[in-house]
């Protein structure tokens with residue numbers, strides 16, 4: 001059985017990928033924290049700070065993976081604007097450390113990237129479209145893409161966007177934020193002029209699994225298959241989870257004064273992914289219904 005090393009394993013995506021790959025692969029997990037948040041006690045866990053070159057070399061020598069999936073990142077886009085040095089270290093330098101440590105092992109490397117490499121003026125975006133990030137997060141992720149494109153290993157760059165799902169001790173994502181606020185009867189303000197193709201995290205993991213099993217390397221867009229504004233997405237969340245949509249106030253990006261600029265419409269086209277895998281991710285309502293079911297099953 002092949003060995004996979006999942007980096008950023010304690011995050012939303014890391015946890016989901018580990019659940020999908022477990023049993024089919026010999027899974028090893030690594031993240032920053034001293035303990036594993038993964039509910040699979042048999043999965044070996046290694047604490048490592050990927051910005052420390054020797055930590056990474058040590059980790060990769062210990063695990064000897066055939067496949068590395070790097071989900072680690074600073075993904076808070078506003079924080080990236082103000083903490084640029086730290087962002088560069090985690091989102092770019094850490095990938096260089098990983099590639100340097102691979103040496104003669106020659107694993108396949110998967111790097112997770114983002115819709116924020118686009119400026120948002122020409123959606124929907126395919127893998128052929130030119131990148132033009134408008135914020136520091138997007139610039140750091142674009143640089144990581146360029147580094148991996150120029151390495152000698154087989155690689156997948158998998159771009160995704162607006163990931164939602166559940167996991168242990170994860171940061172709130174858009175969907176869990178809306179659900180939690182509405183459950184507490186809190187008013188929320190949601191923008192109507194940012195549009196995308198939100199992604200149920202387990203759909204992403206399934207899609208990535210299929211690409212890897214078929215050895216389809218290169219650049220791929222993997223997201224949900226329906227484009228929606230944040231405001232309409234919030235309304236759909238309220239409807240599916242039986243919550244009060246009147247608490248949702250419709251606003252524009254200008255009202256919010258966020259630190260980082262956001263692309264207005266960064267929706268993906270998924271033709272390349274669908275053609276290669278013969279499989280489709282879910283649309284908005286179906287993805288949310290799957291999440292609802294998962295939440296009910298997890299109590």
Ligand SMILES: NC(=O)c1ccc[n+]([C@@H]2O[C@H](COP(=O)([O-])OP(=O)(O)OC[C@H]3O[C@@H](n4cnc5c(N)ncnc54)[C@H](OP(=O)(O)O)[C@@H]3O)[C@@H](O)[C@H]2O)c1
Nearest residue numbers: 008010011012013032049050072073112114160161162163
């Ligand atoms: N979330 C989205 O909507 C979205 C959209 C597009 C692309 N992406 C990309 O998808 C990937 C996964 O995102 P996510 O939502 O799962 O993020 P997340 O929940 O924040 O997970 C990232 C993980 O990386 C870890 N990490 C950060 N710095 C590290 C370091 N120096 N060494 C080792 N581990 C480190 C974090 O640990 P700490 O918790 O201790 O910091 C966290 O466990 C990222 O590459 C992100 O850029 C995400």
